[in-house]
Each structure stands twice: as C-alpha cells, then as structure tokens.
Amino acid sequence: MTDDARLKADSLTLAYDRRVVAEKLDVRITDGSFTVIVGPNACGKSTLLRALARVLKPQAGAVYLDGNAIASYPSKHVAKQLGMLPQSPVVPGGVVVEELVARGRFAHQRLLRQWSPEDETAVAEAMRLTEVADLADRFVDELSGGQRQRVWLAMALAQQTPILLLDEPTTFLDLAHQFEVLDLCAELHEEGRTVVAVLHDLNHACRYATELIVMRAGEVLAQGAPAEVMTADLVEQVFSMPCRVIDDPETGTPMVVPADRHRRRGARMAAAGRASS
Amino acid sequence: MSGQGTRVVLRGGGLSIRVHLRALAVGAALLLAALAIALVNLSSGDFPVPVADVLRSLAGRGDAGTDFIVYQLRLPRVLVTVGVGAALGASGAIFQGLTRNPLGSPDFVGLTVGAATGALVVMLILGGGGIQVSAGAIIGCLITAAAIYLLAFRRGTQPFRLILMGIGVSALLEAANSYLIYRSHLDEALAAQVWLIGSVNGRGWTEVVIVGGTLAVLLPVALHYGRHLTMLSLGDEIAVLHGVPVERSRAVLALAAVGLSAGATAAAGPIAFVALAAPPLAARLTRSPQAGILPAAAMGAALLAAGDWAAQHTLPGNDIPVGVVTAALGGVYLTWLLFRERGNRG
Numbered sequence: 001m002t003d004d005a006r007l008k009a010d011s012l013t014l015a016y017d018r019r020v021v022a023e024k025l026d027v028r029i030t031d032g033s034f035t036v037i038v039g040p041n042a043c044g045k046s047t048l049l050r051a052l053a054r055v056l057k058p059q060a061g062a063v064y065l066d067g068n069a070i071a072s073y074p075s076k077h078v079a080k081q082l083g084m085l086p087q088s089p090v091v092p093g094g095v096v097v098e099e100l101v102a103r104g105r106f107a108h109q110r111l112l113r114q115w116s117p118e119d120e121t122a123v124a125e126a127m128r129l130t131e132v133a134d135l136a137d138r139f140v141d142e143l144s145g146g147q148r149q150r151v152w153l154a155m156a157l158a159q160q161t162p163i164l165l166l167d168e169p170t171t172f173l174d175l176a177h178q179f180e181v182l183d184l185c186a187e188l189h190e191e192g193r194t195v196v197a198v199l200h201d202l203n204h205a206c207r208y209a210t211e212l213i214v215m216r217a218g219e220v221l222a223q224g225a226p227a228e229v230m231t232a233d234l235v236e237q238v239f240s241m242p243c244r245v246i247d248d249p250e251t252g253t254p255m256v257v258p259a260d261r262h263r264r265r266g267a268r269m270a271a272a273g274r275a276s277s
Numbered sequence: 278m279s280g281q282g283t284r285v286v287l288r289g290g291g292l293s294i295r296v297h298l299r300a301l302a303v304g305a306a307l308l309l310a311a312l313a314i315a316l317v318n319l320s321s322g323d324f325p326v327p328v329a330d331v332l333r334s335l336a337g338r339g340d341a342g343t344d345f346i347v348y349q350l351r352l353p354r355v356l357v358t359v360g361v362g363a364a365l366g367a368s369g370a371i372f373q374g375l376t377r378n379p380l381g382s383p384d385f386v387g388l389t390v391g392a393a394t395g396a397l398v399v400m401l402i403l404g405g406g407g408i409q410v411s412a413g414a415i416i417g418c419l420i421t422a423a424a425i426y427l428l429a430f431r432r433g434t435q436p437f438r439l440i441l442m443g444i445g446v447s448a449l450l451e452a453a454n455s456y457l458i459y460r461s462h463l464d465e466a467l468a469a470q471v472w473l474i475g476s477v478n479g480r481g482w483t484e485v486v487i488v489g490g491t492l493a494v495l496l497p498v499a500l501h502y503g504r505h506l507t508m509l510s511l512g513d514e515i516a517v518l519h520g521v522p523v524e525r526s527r528a529v530l531a532l533a534a535v536g537l538s539a540g541a542t543a544a545a546g547p548i549a550f551v552a553l554a555a556p557p558l559a560a561r562l563t564r565s566p567q568a569g570i571l572p573a574a575a576m577g578a579a580l581l582a583a584g585d586w587a588a589q590h591t592l593p594g595n596d597i598p599v600g601v602v603t604a605a606l607g608g609v610y611l612t613w614l615l616f617r618e619r620g621n622r623g
Contacts, residue, residue: 103508
C-alpha cells in the first residue's frame, strides 16, 4: 500500500480511565508536512499527540507507522523514527543540561556502543540549535521554565527522528523565544522532517503550518492548508468566538482578529438563549 | 567544572564505552575499603591473626591452625558481610530509581519484613532451621513483592502509591511477626528475635553460596538494565519516547531488586538501612543525580563490613549483631536526611 502518510491513526478511542476524550478518531499526518493541531482547551489535541507517540494506549483503534501498528514494533525502532516534546515532563533533580540532552541518544545506543562519534555530534548540534550550549553545566531543576523547555526540546532533537511531535512547544517562552522555537521547527521541516505541533495561538499556527488540523470535543472538524481552512465561521464554530479573519500584513497567511468585547458578549448571550430554548 | 564530572570514552571497532571517571574512582575506592575492612575482620577476633598470616593463608600457604580460623571461622562471615552489603546496596539503588524516591528502599516497602515473616513461619510453626529458614525468607519476600505489586500497580504505575502500599503491607506483616513470636516458646522466641535483628554471626559457607549465587545471577541482569533505570528516572513518558520498553524494563529491574534483597535477607536476616542509605551516599560521593548500581553495591559492601567491624569491637568482649549497628547508624542517617530536606525547602 503506497501512502503519503507514514503516521496515521485509525478509529481511535482515547480515554483517561473512564473519561473518554475522543471516539472513532481518524487522522493522517501528511509526510513532510508541518502540521499544527489547534482547538480549544480539553478538545483532545494533546491526547491525540500522545496517542500518536504511543505514550497513551488507545482503548480502541490503532496508530500506524509505516503501515504497521505502532505497538507491534520494538520500542527502540519507533524511537529512531518518531520523537516528541511532551508537555510537562518530570524535572529530574541534580541532572545537568548536557547529561539530560545526551540521554536523548538512548535509542541509538547499545550496551557496548554507549557513546559513538554520531552521539557526540547529535548532542552538540541539538544544543546549538536550541541555544542551550551556554547552559551545558547548569542543573536542569535550577533553570527557568523557558530555559527548561528549550533543554527538553534539545533532548528530543538529539534523538534525530524524521518525525517530530511537539506538545505546546511555545509555552513558558517569551515572545522572541516563541518565534525562535517556531523558526527552528520551520527549519527542521525544511530539512525534510515531518513536524507535528500542538499550538494555542491560531496566528502562529497559520503562519507556520503547511497543514492545520482543527479539533473540537474529540473530533477533527477540518484538515488542510491554513488559507483554505481558517475562516471566521470555523473559528466561531470551534471556539464560540466571533472574529474576523484577515490577511497577515507580514506573511499574507490568515490572521484571526477577535471581535470587540461588546459584540462578543452579545454573541455569547444569543448562544446561551439558543441553548436554553 | 560540571556537577557530573569528566567522562572518558573508550572506542574501538565500532564499540564504545563511556565511563564516568568519578564514579569509577569512587566505586573502586569503596570496593578497596570494603576489602581492607574485610581483611581487618579476618585478622581480628578471639584469636588475633596478623594480617600477613591471613594473606598467606588466603594464598594457600598458611599453617593448619591459621587456615582453620580463616577458612572455617572467619572467611564465610566476611564474605557474607560483603556480599549481603553489595546485594542490599544494589537492590536499594534499583528501588530508589524505580520509585524516584529516597524512601523507596526494600526495607521501607516491606520486602524485608515479608522475608522475616517467611523465616518466622519456618522457624516457629514448621520447626525448621538453617537453610529452611533461608528458603522461608526468600519465599516470604517474593510473596510480599507480588502482593504489593498487585495492590499498588492495579491502575498504572505510580511510584508513590507503591511506597505507601509497601508501608501499609509492612505494618500488617510486623503485626503478624509479633504474633508469631508471642505465641511461641521463650527459647524459640529468643532465637527468632535474634534472627530478626539481622546478623552475620556464625554464618557459614551455605550462606556464602546463597548470597554469592544471588549476586552472580542477578547483578549482571541489573547492570544490563542499568541504563534503562537512568531513563526511567525521567518518568515513564520520556522513557517510552526514547525507546525504553518500560513495562519489561521495570519488571526485570524490580524482579532483580526483589531477588537481591531476598538473597541478602536469606543469608543474614533483615539487616536494616543499608539498602536505604548506601545508594544516596554513593550518589553524593560520585556527584551524580542517582547512584549507579555498582557504586551503590560497593558502598553497601563497605558500609556493612565497617558495621560488622564496629559490631565486634564497640562493646568489649561482646559480639553484637551487625543489624544493631546498621539500625543505629540508619536512624542517624534518616534524621539527617529529614533535616536536610527541611533545610532545602525552608
């Protein structure tokens, strides 16, 4: 079967214990795309990402990598193909930055191949790209949220996987660092990697994504290029928020401009009226 | 200089090994210290033997009298001490790594108490002795481990849940142990109580074989999964993402650690605090976030050898069980740990 999606999900039921987040969810991640998943809080976007990275086992359905169920591969094999920046990893006490990034090479190492020249280059390169080389000797638990975020990103980059998933990579970062991380993702994408990110900011999403996946309440409402997908109607449908979508004066990509406070309140009350009748 | 110190990489023919220099030095120094103390223990006692004579005897060139003292009276005890210390240290390092908690050691999560229950059942109900007691301890330890696992791991793996469950189970088993002792005859109760303190007095070659065999089988397994333990300490999510077969690694490591502490308890009784204290102490000396299994094992061996020396020499003419010494030292250590925790938070 030829397919342009190495990674896809088929009829997933995702749940934490008994709380079902999504049912019968189908998703295809186009190879070589920079896919951004957007949607309101608790719509299941992070849950979907965790399932795609096999961190969360679906209750039904399966995630497929290269045509086979992702669970059927040895864990190390998958870890060489697919990496992920999780949302809030446990911060280890007493580990310095360089050591943590170096642990990102685990999948490439064996008992008697603990530190190859490739390992060394990969770690140095990952630390350079994320600009944490200066922090190499600092303890991870003493860093600021933003620095820590870049260190975790470096660890994921050191893994050197063709597919990279990022769960809200811009949280904790100031505006300049947000764009640095997004630029970095764009560069990785240009180098040929498939990048999938969960983002909150629709304008960031529209600027950087080659493909958007718009989710609400565990369902994919739309998938496609930002220019085709991102409309005022969709934003109102997904976020219950009136807005205008104009061209970003800088890039020409869609830009979401929320409606004035008074107009939004009117819309909210109208929606509430509809719901109660 | 970085907190982790220098690493040296040895490469050749596509193979490479990375050694943490400081860990290597500390491990070697601790091992030497353990052996030196062991040698002192071999030479001292009711019949003092000069160290030179001990060495001659160990080299197979001693006289019959010295050979008897060294090989029959003292060497088994010294080997059991070093072996039990190493097994407890390694077991503690694995448990603390898996639970990500300095209190997650086999004596805290009830494994040694369970081993004691097994041994007491053999001693006081079945009327067995010697190797049967050891077998009882191993079975008791394994059953306790299985029970804690079933109770704590029902819904996913939460390290803290495991520790709480272990503390609960160990309280229950303590009650059972007290009852077993209460209902038995005075002389049996005394023997059982002495066993419960944990001691290497009068240990022979049988116990050497038990703890040596345990180490020979389980230590290599644990070391093979040592790098997995380092990854697991970053949390399950990161471990999965980087290709650790989390369920399997954790099961293998936990089984190895249970086996190591079962073997140690079978040989010397439930010796307290070595498994708790050895790994963090080794971690401090190696300046690493968590103790490697080998440095922790070397630290355990050195601690117990020193403890046994103290047990033989602190009270003149009195050979007290080493468990008394480790319990006393452990109490001091735990108090210090709590003070330090409060200092960090305050």
